[in-house]
Amino acid sequence: GESVGLHLPTLSVQEGDNSIINCAYSNSASDYFIWYKQESGKGPQFIIDIRSNMDKRQGQRVTVLLNKTVKHLSLQIAATQPGDSAVYFCAENITGRRALTFGSGTRLQVQP
């Protein structure tokens, strides 16, 4: 399949380790954030979301942390598996606006 993100920042981790993917956003008015996973040749897949009235939200093996003071978002993946290898995007939204604004993405490579 095609390659998404040929020149993206890359995070390489060992299978079983925890992964942390970071994202800085620029608009202090953003109040809703989503993490997407995109595998080669596929569309972005929803992972987890968080609203600005929260600073942490947990899902299955994933945790999103939001620091509004420094406009920073992170995605933590516990016990990373080879199937987690993909490009990860954070996206932000402002209530009342239609568009999701995506970050530039990070490629996660999981070494067996």
Next chain:
Amino acid sequence: ETGVTQSPTHLIKTRGQQVTLRCSSQSGHNTVSWYQQALGQGPQFIFQYYREEENGRGNFPPRFSGLQFPNYSSELNVNALELDDSALYLCASSPSGGGRSGTEAFFGQGTRLTVV
């Protein structure tokens, strides 16, 4: 699987031609958004449709146009294709629109358009 389907999956067109891409939204979703994703970049918002009307538009020229049908499916039309239009075109459906945002958007697998 998100339930959002796009067709075709791949397409090759010549510069100056016109193209129509199609999207079927997830059941129960009345809002459809289109995004363009160039290689190595994040998706860029083109426009959104809600109740058959354009409900927001990104920084794309008028030769990018769309439609939404009563069953909430949608089309993206691009006229006078340029080489820079080569990209992955993504459709995303959401369960609400028309003033409400901040809800999950579920993407289809995309249509890879190559303009030669």
